[in-house]
Amino acid sequence: MEQLTFRDVFYRQGGKEILKDVSAQFSAGDFVSIVGPSGSGKSTFLRLCCHLISPTEGKIFFHGKDMLQEDPIGLRKKISYCFQEPVLWGNTVEDNVAFPYRVRDRKIDREKIVSLLARFHLDESYLSHEVKGLSGGEKQRISLVRTLLFEPEILLLDEVTSALDAENAELVEKEILRMNRKGVTVLWVTHNDAQSRKYADRLLTLENGRIQSSEEIK
Numbered sequence: 230m231e232q233l234t235f236r237d238v239f240y241r242q243g244g245k246e247i248l249k250d251v252s253a254q255f256s257a258g259d260f261v262s263i264v265g266p267s268g269s270g271k272s273t274f275l276r277l278c279c280h281l282i283s284p285t286e287g288k289i290f291f292h293g294k295d296m297l298q299e300d301p302i303g304l305r306k307k308i309s310y311c312f313q314e315p316v317l318w319g320n321t322v323e324d325n326v327a328f329p330y331r332v333r334d335r336k337i338d339r340e341k342i343v344s345l346l347a348r349f350h351l352d353e354s355y356l357s358h359e360v361k362g363l364s365g366g367e368k369q370r371i372s373l374v375r376t377l378l379f380e381p382e383i384l385l386l387d388e389v390t391s392a393l394d395a396e397n398a399e400l401v402e403k404e405i406l407r408m409n410r411k412g413v414t415v416l417w418v419t420h421n422d423a424q425s426r427k428y429a430d431r432l433l434t435l436e437n438g439r440i441q442s443s444e445e446i447k
């Protein structure tokens with residue numbers, strides 16, 4: 230069975246048709262790059278994938294069940310979304326990386342956190358750093374650490390390496406690839422041509438709110 234299915238989905242907001250007649254299917258373990266010009270609807274598509282917003286028309290199914298009927302908290306644990314603009318909260322980095330444990334009522338695994346931070350070139354001392362003093366690239370990596378601490382079924386990534394230098398972008402790509410190889414579905418919005426083809430097995434192109442093409446890469 231398909232993991233995630235869009236059937237004839239429209240999304241309208243503010244008198245504008247942002248997504249039009251979108252149908253698409255994703256299976257467990259897919260790695261799909263979502264590309265298209267600015268304003269073509271890529272972020273809106275990702276927000277629909279995790280029910281941050283719901284279709285104006287049409288349906289989205291998760292494991293064959295209408296997503297609107299899914300428990301929102303349960304869904305958050307199965308489908309993780311990393312935003313284009315990193316959103317950090319609380320005072321310190323620790324407040325952020327502890328959050329995924331708090332929502333799951335699990336004991337914090339400090340060793341795992343420190344090891345994931347290290348993979349992104351952030352040492353343990355960052356845990357006590359105040360969020361407000363961090364650079365854009367540090368914020369982006371910390372928001373990724375927060376997202377990647379638990380393996381979701383589907384990982385939604387929106388331009389997550391845009392504030393990173395080439396070396397850090399590659400570290401992030403490797404980590405995401407590692408997750409995908411464990412079976413996590415990755416839907417990745419990227420403006421970077423090379424990045425969009427590097428690991429993905431499918432390239433989904435949006436244009437003016439419609440799926441313009443779906444190209445198998447390998």
Ligand SMILES: Nc1ncnc2c1ncn2[C@@H]1O[C@H](COP(=O)(O)OP(=O)(O)OP(=O)(O)O)[C@@H](O)[C@H]1O
Nearest residue numbers: 242243245247265266267268269270271272273274
């Ligand atoms: N809540 C909203 N109300 C009105 N218009 C919206 C809303 N959300 C998105 N839009 C508009 O819908 C279009 C698609 O936006 P979206 O952010 O999905 O595009 P995108 O392809 O991700 O763009 P970018 O590559 O620039 O991030 C844009 O024209 C945007 O201004």
